[in-house]
Each structure stands twice: as structure tokens, then as C-alpha cells.
Amino acid sequence: MSIGNSPEDDRTFPADDRDSIGRALQQTRIAAGLTVEEVSASTRVRIPIVHAIEEDDFSRCGGDVYARGHIRTLARAVGLDPAPLIEQYDAEHGGRPAPTPAAPLFEAERIRPEPRRPNWTAAMVAAIVAVVGFVGFTMFNGNDDTKGATTAAEGGPAPAPDKATSAAKPKPVKPVAPKPTESAIAAVPQDKVTVKLSALDDKSWISAKGHDGKVLFDGLLLKGESKTFQDDERVDLVLGNAGAIELYVNGKKLADKFESGQVERLTYTKGDPEAG
Incomplete structure (x- = not known):
């Protein structure tokens, strides 16, 4: 009977030598000769957030959705494929969450x-009704004048002029349709x-x-x-x-x-x- 390490203690496990997301972004940026300020100016991601992400601190991103967006934007800015970084982020943070119910x-x-829109149909209908009413009123007055002239020609008493009809007749007003907005x-x-x-x-x-x-x-x-x-x-x-x-x-x-x-x-x- 021997005393010593068991065969299981001599097993070696493959180490995950893959760089972290922040270190991969930082090293690629440095290799491309870019500063944090230049990356921030080109991506519109604020400088403190760029520093935090390069230190693998995603708490300032405002949530997983925005963290993924920042990672994708920074990776493209320094010439790095964002897909593996997004997969690594999902693996380390529990995967992509289900969409929020709408x-x-x-x-x-x-x-x-939303503000009420002008009812152009109702405006056009009102304009048409006004025109039809005016035309009917004009035709009715024209028939009365014709009857009076016929009676005078036959020798009958001429009808007394009506104050309402003797007044100047109004000129027809052409309806102007309102101009719709663009x-x-x-x-x-x-x-x-x-x-x-x-x-x-x-x-x-x-x-x-x-x-x-x-x-x-x-x-x-x-x-x-x-x-x-x-x-x-x-x-x-x-x-x-x-x-x-x-x-x-x-x-x-x-x-x-x-x-x-x-x-x-x-x-x-x-x-x-x-x-x-």
C-alpha cells in the first residue's frame, strides 16, 4: 500500500487563455494606434464608459442591451469582429434576455x-352643400322674375316689387378648398x-x-x-x-x-x- 497523490490529482485542465472583452478591445485599439479620446469621438460613446468597458466594468452601460451595443460599436471602431465578443458577453452574463412585453x-x-388631424372630407362636403344651396336659391328667384314678366306682357297688373328681390343680388362666392399640409x-x-x-x-x-x-x-x-x-x-x-x-x-x-x-x-x- 503506497501513500501519495492519486492519478486524478495529476490531471491537467485546459486553461481558458482567451482575453477578456475589455482587454481584447484595449489591445486592438492600442495596436491600431488609437487613443480612447479618438475612439470616443468616432463612436459617440463617452470617455468614462470606454475606460470602464476596457476594464470589463459594464455597470455604467445602463443594462445588457446597451452593453452589447457599446461592445459592438467599439469593436467596429478599432477593426475587431464584434460577433465573438457579443457571444462571450452573453456566455458570461446569462445570455440575451427575452424581449420586454410590448x-x-x-x-x-x-x-x-396625437393631435387631431383636419377633417378635409367634412370641409369639402360643407363647401359642396353651400354651392348647391346657392344655385337652388338663384334658380328659384329667376323663376319668380320670369313669371312677373309674363304677367305684364299679357296686360295683367305688374307685381309690386319685393324689397328682398329688388335688392342687389349677391354674387356667387366660389368656395376655396383649404390647402392640406405637406x-x-x-x-x-x-x-x-x-x-x-x-x-x-x-x-x-x-x-x-x-x-x-x-x-x-x-x-x-x-x-x-x-x-x-x-x-x-x-x-x-x-x-x-x-x-x-x-x-x-x-x-x-x-x-x-x-x-x-x-x-x-x-x-x-x-x-x-x-x-x-
Whole structure:
């Protein structure tokens, strides 16, 4: 009988020598000759968040959805394939969470209904009724004048002129149809901030808050869906996949072109969103 280490104690286990997500991003950035400031300027990810991610601290990202978006954006900025990093993040943080149910998230939007659009059909119907009524009134008066002339020609007493009919007849007024606005978005109220988001060719993770910090929406906007938010002073947005979003602010379409997978933090107030 011998005393010593058992065969099981001599087993060797393969070490996971794969770099962490933050170290991989940092080393690739350094190899590309880029500074943190340059990466922050090109991706619009704030410098403290870039430093935190390179130290594998994702607590400042605001959640797993935004952490994935930041990782994808930084990886592309330094020339690194983001797919393996996203898979590594999901493996280390419990995988991608299930999408938030959409039904409760629409409650915030119902609080502020969209402005009523002009009813052009009713306006046109009213104009047509007015024209038909005027034509009928004119024809009725014309028949009375014809009867009076016929009676005078036959030798009968001429009818006494009626004060109402002897007065100058009003000239027909041609109804002018109101000019429709270029789009329903142009009718937004001027005393509020109105933001409309549409997911064109992909889904996007959206967070919208009012000036008082109240959450207007926080969830997934699927392809083909649109959301409109209003506030008396300010609307703060976080777009998790900004490249898929078409953005209207205060009735004006913005020409900003965001990249797919890019995270954007935006704030809009009343007036022209591009002024100043």
C-alpha cells in the first residue's frame, strides 16, 4: 500500500487563455494606434464608459442591451469582429434576455394622444352643400322674375316689387378648398416637443423619458413599427440600434445617418431641432 497523490490529482485542465472583452478591445485599439479620446469621438460613446468597458466594468452601460451595443460599436471602431465578443458577453452574463412585453409599454403613449388631424372630407362636403344651396336659391328667384314678366306682357297688373328681390343680388362666392399640409407631422403643436421614431429595416432598443424623468417608453421597437412621444419641455432618447431608426422631431425629418448597431443618446427641445 503506497501513500501519495492519486492519478486524478495529476490531471491537467485546459486553461481558458482567451482575453477578456475589455482587454481584447484595449489591445486592438492600442495596436491600431488609437487613443480612447479618438475612439470616443468616432463612436459617440463617452470617455468614462470606454475606460470602464476596457476594464470589463459594464455597470455604467445602463443594462445588457446597451452593453452589447457599446461592445459592438467599439469593436467596429478599432477593426475587431464584434460577433465573438457579443457571444462571450452573453456566455458570461446569462445570455440575451427575452424581449420586454410590448403591451404595458404602450400605456405611456396613450397618456398623450396625437393631435387631431383636419377633417378635409367634412370641409369639402360643407363647401359642396353651400354651392348647391346657392344655385337652388338663384334658380328659384329667376323663376319668380320670369313669371312677373309674363304677367305684364299679357296686360295683367305688374307685381309690386319685393324689397328682398329688388335688392342687389349677391354674387356667387366660389368656395376655396383649404390647402392640406405637406404631412400629418406638420400639424404638431408648437408649444410641445414631439418626437416620432420609425424602425425601417431592423428592430431597435428604445428608451424615451420626459423632462421630469418620467419613462415614456423602454423596450423593443420592431421592424415596421412607429412610436410618437410628446413632452412640454424636453424628450431624452437612447437608441440601441440607431441605424435602423427614421427620426422626426417637431415635424421635421432629421438627416442624421446612424450606423447599424450604434448606440445614440439624444435630447430634443421645442423649436427647430437643427437650429443653432
